[in-house]
Amino acid sequence: FVLTQSPATLSLSLGERATLSCRASQSVSSYLAWYQQKPGQAPRLLIYDASNRATGIPARFSGSGSGTDFTLTISSLEPEDFAVYYCQQRRTFGGGTKLEIK
């Protein structure tokens, strides 16, 4: 079972919309989570069950999808959003998408 994230790197400007993809090699339950990790820090849970924001996560973060295709959307990028993002289903993590400033 594999989770494939794309793109590997995404270069965007402040205020732009970010769309990150996570594709599963086989259909999965809605137990899909997204994490944000900044350099030197532990990951932080953003989204659980594909579309539910974790406690304290800003509304600009949203998750969607089902089956094999899932998406994390950041509606308008803030400076603190530039980081690496991982998706996770059960014991498997995707390889990550690095969101960098253009």
Place this chain on the structure above:
Amino acid sequence: QVQLVESGGRLVKPGGSLRLSCAASGFAFSDYYMSWIRQAPGKGLEWVSYSSSSGSSIYHAPSVQGRFTMSRDNAKNSLYLEMNSLRVEDTAVYYCVTEWGGEQRAFDHWGQGTLVTVSS
């Protein structure tokens, strides 16, 4: 607030052993499923081990099965990872993590991590 503090990471030679500890506070530790997750330098995340709330069910990733043993002491609010026959590829930051919802549905609280370096 939830606090998870890992310790025990250090430089160890291939074939050596190490015991990691995680001290938990700020929540009812004995009610929580827990996992260890690791991250090799510059790499992604890898789930390593899981424990049910009581410690009666414990699972390990195939990559560490037979070499690593996870345990917990609910009376001491502590989680452990006994690591034997260490390999260079076990070099990573090891995170102690709480599970939300069971079945590795999501990992909602993470410690700061402890670095294990396996090198001769």
